[in-house]
Amino acid sequence: MNKIKLILLPINVLDATLRKFKEYGKKSLEAFAIWVGKEKNTNFIIKDVWIPTQYNTILSYYVPDIDVHKINVELNKKNYSAIAQLHTHPENAFHSCIDDNYSILTLPGSFSIVVPDFGNISIRDSLNKMVVYRLINKEWVLQSKIKVNKLFKIIE
Numbered sequence: 149m150n151k152i153k154l155i156l157l158p159i160n161v162l163d164a165t166l167r168k169f170k171e172y173g174k175k176s177l178e179a180f181a182i183w184v185g186k187e188k189n190t191n192f193i194i195k196d197v198w199i200p201t202q203y204n205t206i207l208s209y210y211v212p213d214i215d216v217h218k219i220n221v222e223l224n225k226k227n228y229s230a231i232a233q234l235h236t237h238p239e240n241a242f243h244s245c246i247d248d249n250y251s252i253l254t255l256p257g258s259f260s261i262v263v264p265d266f267g268n269i270s271i272r273d274s275l276n277k278m279v280v281y282r283l284i285n286k287e288w289v290l291q292s293k294i295k296v297n298k299l300f301k302i303i304e
């Protein structure tokens with residue numbers, strides 16, 4: 149994923165992601181999702197949001213190993229890659245120690261996105277509200293808003 153410079157994010161995928169997050173949020177639960185799609189040269193086209201089997205609390209989520217395995221099987225089957233993992237926080241968005249150490253995506257250059265307020269954010273400025281990290285040299289590095297706005301392009 150290191151060479152990806154532009155990620156095309158369909159608005160319906162973004163909308164579906166936030167709606168799912170809000171469903172969990174109504175029950176005061178964090179939630180986890182991944183954005184999957186296809187690489188094309190230095191572009192990545194997001195095709196779908198996947199919500200794997202997960203166990204959630206107000207402060208955490210957990211995806212069992214078997215379900216992580218299922219994600220990889222499904223990615224292979226569809227010839228997709230996972231570009232980003234996303235999860236919600238009850239309030240502020242940041243990457244906690246647990247988030248750093250317990251990541252489902254492990255490919256260099258992939259993204260980890262933290263969504264504040266259980267996903268109760270407007271679609272229009274959602275990318276500015278989310279906090280985006282990229283896996284660089286085995287560390288999740290916070291990406292500036294300017295970078296995020298260059299990297300992600302919302303499409304109809």
Ligand SMILES: [Zn+2]
Nearest residue numbers: 237242244247
């Ligand atoms: Zn977290």
